[in-house]
Amino acid sequence: MKRIFQLIIFSLFVGISAPAQTIKFMGIPVDGTPASFAQKLIAKGAKRATPNNNGDFIMDFAGYSNCEVYVFAVHNKVAHVGVNILEADNWNKLYTTYRIFKNRLTKKYGQPDYELENMLESTSSDYEKFDAIQNGKSFGCQFNKENGTVKLMIGYFSHSYKGYVAISYVNPKNDAASDDDL
Numbered sequence: 001m002k003r004i005f006q007l008i009i010f011s012l013f014v015g016i017s018a019p020a021q022t023i024k025f026m027g028i029p030v031d032g033t034p035a036s037f038a039q040k041l042i043a044k045g046a047k048r049a050t051p052n053n054n055g056d057f058i059m060d061f062a063g064y065s066n067c068e069v070y071v072f073a074v075h076n077k078v079a080h081v082g083v084n085i086l087e088a089d090n091w092n093k094l095y096t097t098y099r100i101f102k103n104r105l106t107k108k109y110g111q112p113d114y115e116l117e118n119m120l121e122s123t124s125s126d127y128e129k130f131d132a133i134q135n136g137k138s139f140g141c142q143f144n145k146e147n148g149t150v151k152l153m154i155g156y157f158s159h160s161y162k163g164y165v166a167i168s169y170v171n172p173k174n175d176a177a178s179d180d181d182l
Contacts, residue, residue: 028041030171031077035054038055047059055072064086078171080175094164109150113144116140117140133154
């Protein structure tokens with residue numbers, strides 16, 4: 001009986017003191033080398049956007065087809081994974097998709113730590129909303145967790161005059177390594 005009690009106490013101690021795992025993208029920890037991360041993405045159905053590239057992929061994500069996935073590394077360690085979910089020239093379509101993902105992320109991570117969504121009140125047309133984003137106004141939210149950060153945003157491609165909805169998953173430990181270069 002004493003032995004069982006010791007095992008239970010040890011298990012609790014290990015569970016409490018174990019460091020949190022890094023944030024995950026599609027169940028894959030945002031960590032390791034770009035090559036190993038690429039292999040895990042490919043195993044989940046991703047296709048390389050360009051041959052022999054460990055950073056650009058096309059894959060289905062959360063019910064959306066042909067999403068662009070970008071893997072960013074610092075000192076050969078994956079630090080960010082970004083996914084462009086939707087590209088459109090219709091603000092209502094972008095905003096609806098944004099709201100769907102914000103609700104889903106809120107269910108998973110709790111309320112966002114930061115929200116920058118106030119520009120809707122000051123602009124009326126899609127063009128004005130896109131122009132506001134292009135000129136430096138941010139529209140999005142951010143979830144800060146012990147094991148990483150998740151950012152959801154609406155952005156704008158000036159070369160195609162289209163907006164996009166994107167999510168970024170950030171490993172703070174690997175991302176901080178870029179500070180060493182400053």
